[in-house]
Amino acid sequence: MRVHELIDILSDQPADAEVELAVIAPVDGESDDITVDRYFVDGVLPWQDAEDDDGAEIDDGELTIWLVGGEEGDVNAFLDAIEQSDD
DSSP states (O other), X not given: OOHHHHHHHHHTSOTTOOOEEEEEEESOTTOSOEEEEEEEOOEEEEEXXXXXXXXXXXXXXXXXXXXXXXXXXXXXXXXXXXXXXXO
C-alpha cells in the first residue's frame, strides 16, 4: 500500500475515530482458527532495507513507512534499539 492510498482510505473515515493496527495470524497450521491482536499505532518509522530477502545489499532500496504498535514495553525497546543502531 502506498501512503497516498492510505490517506485516501482514512480521508473517508471520521476524523475523531481511533486508529488501530490489527495483526491476523493462524492459531496453528492444522486449524482454520485465527487470532487477532489489536494495537494502537504508537508511531511512524521510515525504513529503508539495506539487504534484500536473500541477504544481498540494496544500493537504492525503496523507502517503506512502518506503522509501529504493540505492547508499550516492546515498542519502547524496539525504538531504543533502532536509535542505538543509527548512532
